[in-house]
Amino acid sequence: MLVGYARASTLDQKASIEAQVRELEALHCERVFTEHVSSVDVKARGELAAALDFIREGDTLVVTKLDRLARSTAHLMELMEVIESKKAALRILDLSIDTGTATGRMMLTVVSAIAQFEREIMLERQREGIEKARREGKYKGRPSEIDPTAIKQLMEEGKGATVISKELGIARSSVYRVIDGIKAPIS
The missing domain is CATH 3.40.50.1390 (Resolvase, N-terminal catalytic domain)
Known part of the structure; x- marks a missing residue:
């Protein structure tokens, strides 16, 4: 069959x-x-x-x-x-x-x-292209650091996760991770 x-x-x-x-x-x-x-x-x-x-x-x-x-x-x-x-x-x-x-x-x-x-070569070329674009200032990528203080401040202003993520240029999931950390701090 x-x-x-x-x-x-x-x-x-x-x-x-x-x-x-x-x-x-x-x-x-x-x-x-x-x-x-x-x-x-x-x-x-x-x-x-x-x-x-x-x-x-x-x-x-x-x-x-x-x-x-x-x-x-x-x-x-x-x-x-x-x-x-x-x-x-x-x-x-x-x-x-x-x-x-x-x-x-x-x-x-x-x-x-x-x-x-072939796939590994393609990925290598892609990484090289991204690095070249970074050197030329054409590729910014995601923010290297997330500022929990800024997120907390925007939360206190009554802004939601979607608005915060747009204002700070980060993913909503990152905002939620910080919010969860604020609610239940790790000791």
Whole structure:
């Protein structure tokens, strides 16, 4: 049995998930699991867990792209352990990889390592770009320090967390953390 899995990081990517589902259904996947969740939040990926639980011996889990399934080589290898323990296979459509074969398993490992390398290079370039923008004064980032005294003063003036966060240019959650600290000081 072919079992499909489609994922998009955000609800804004509705077209992406619809295209994945169309592709999986065109391949005649008998069951397709879909979810809108970041690949980083592995614990929130309930549909992936359901798909892995659903597959049986001889089944093939099908994804359209590798990045829809795993966030890193290590994560992919963890998923492959589960899939292989069930005597099932993984097929990645855009790479024409099928782990039902020895060549497919080897290609998956190589491609996964390359994908992780590319992601790390992209993040390195992003950090370099942010640092360059900081040096040129174009990137300010978030405030380095939160002033609890200013927050307390604005609270005493009767201002709410939203107004305080806007006035000080900080996140509302930061305001709440300070407010909670004022209400229950740590000794």
